[in-house]
Amino acid sequence: MATLYDVAREAGVSKTLVSRTINHQPGVSPENRKKIEEAMRKLQYTPNQVARSLVLQKTNIIGVVLDSLCEPYYFDFIRGVENGVDDTGLEALFCSGRELPAKKDRMINFFSQGRVDGIIIYGSATDDISIIRRLAKRTFPFVIVENEAHIEGINSIVVDNVSGGEMAVDHLVSRGCRNIWHFTGDMKKTISQSRKQGYLNGMKKHGLTVTPKMIIESSFEEMMGYMQMKQLINECAGNLPDGIFFGADVTAVGAVRALQEAGIRVPEQLKVVGFDNDIYCTAGKGIPGLTTLCQPLREMGIEAVNILRDTIQNPSAERKNVLFSPKLIIRESSSNREEGI
Amino acid sequence: MATLYDVAREAGVSKTLVSRTINHQPGVSPENRKKIEEAMRKLQYTPNQVARSLVLQKTNIIGVVLDSLCEPYYFDFIRGVENGVDDTGLEALFCSGRELPAKKDRMINFFSQGRVDGIIIYGSATDDISIIRRLAKRTFPFVIVENEAHIEGINSIVVDNVSGGEMAVDHLVSRGCRNIWHFTGDMKKTISQSRKQGYLNGMKKHGLTVTPKMIIESSFEEMMGYMQMKQLINECAGNLPDGIFFGADVTAVGAVRALQEAGIRVPEQLKVVGFDNDIYCTAGKGIPGLTTLCQPLREMGIEAVNILRDTIQNPSAERKNVLFSPKLIIRESSSNREEGI
DNA sequence: TTGTAAGCGTTATCAA
């Protein structure tokens, strides 16, 4: 690979002039500029960005660490990040922690050793919190998204999952439900904990009592929702709830399938609210449209980039904590058909 | 950010010893090693990998450029790449060209300016070929995947799409079809061109004539398949084919939906073969299991990493061209129910 | 307009 020095020699000028030519700076005579451009072409010169990053002390890259790159759930967030860097001169590079805390730690370290100007860390695993805490001790710019880690002095973007849970209960109550149960998400994620808290708050607000059996600890897997619902149908026979709030759409989809198989009609006998507006997991599944809480993931991706840019530009500026509100999307799974709603 | 020099000063030793300590090299007395480690901790020292990359002339990164990061189709390939770099000391960083040739060009340039040791370029757009040709003129290590670009002296990994098309026709013929039509994929992708060629080869082999109306130029969109099939049903009324080979599952899914709506039974009246084994687009769609040609995308991802590692290690070695075979997966959409197959 | 030289944060060679 030809270097800037090679070009200078070939063109018979100093490195300074070549550097200026590359960077479209003034102070090069037209003749020399032409000679240099010719030399660059002849030698197939490409500037070495690593050397450039070293002297400029910036890479113009932001690193994005997700839990997985093989999960449609992240698509909107990824799009947001991609749109966020558009026309900023930055590029976003993505990698995944593959749902393993050690791997995520590794990727965060990888990036933070000067390889990028800042990091976006997506995910809400409680295991991540110590990793984040460690990173927070340094001055490296980063922003966490989704994790309600409650760490002082770091950038964060979260959805108000507690109020989302409350909204779900409010909605079910408004549709006439009184016996509302909750399937949690994976409780090792802070979002699941908050959504559960929202459920509890909502129930309390409406004067509805919650007993332990009304809360089913589930996960973010369709099969889990299916199996647990199936078991519930067996165990509770005639004592099923009239409404269920699921910590995630994917769980709801599995559970609704179990209900359908058992001949229990949704929403007539049991109303359902999910979380995430996960169109990939609901599309074409032959289940009623799922009422759900939608997170503005694309906007969050854009905002993550913006916040990070601010911190990179002004590292001593105060960190930001942004709270987005989920939006209730009402569909068939919670409708009152008999009332024509 | 503290530098190696800061650590050396703090520990009262030379940079050499600090460097050796970081890299776990011999030649440091235990006392000094301890002092240095303490200083590193105290200063929260993190080695600057950009500086390291500059002097070592390698980054230990491989860049992966996809057409999109928001497309489940790539999941298996991504997994393959992730598995491929495991335990190699390399990391894979992903980005997307967002289906725009200019953007893809930009990302390839971005990577190839010394920011990574090698690039995996996925996609078969004909627009990409000039980009690749340009990159091929340089010595930068890369491997293209999927694109049958027929460029000398570069690494490539492709699936034998021609033979895939032939296999599809063979299979339909073996199931009694004689009037077999073809919905192409996006014809701006080389894979679509090859699959069409395979269809033509197969038809010829079996002595079946192909007229222009039997080939429908389609795309990789479900809606496109749906609309075109609908139109075909209107136009051809009683003259529909008895078998269709689709250049992609996603198109097939749309078309089958149109057939179902028109009361045309698959596979009884019309047998269908797709391409890609795209479980995300077929799952739970309430259509019969789709007979399809499966590409070993995960293996291809692993192989891409391996080939790239070889080229990085030995840049003067001959480039490799690897051909994977698609595998026919027989499902209900092409079954002979009356014969009990 | 031009070129010299210092420096970015590392590694590595070579004396001491």
Add this chain to the structure above:
DNA sequence: TTGATAACGCTTACAA
């Protein structure tokens, strides 16, 4: 075992 010192490929005062 140590520590100068010269790279790596670039940018940027500063001087000419």
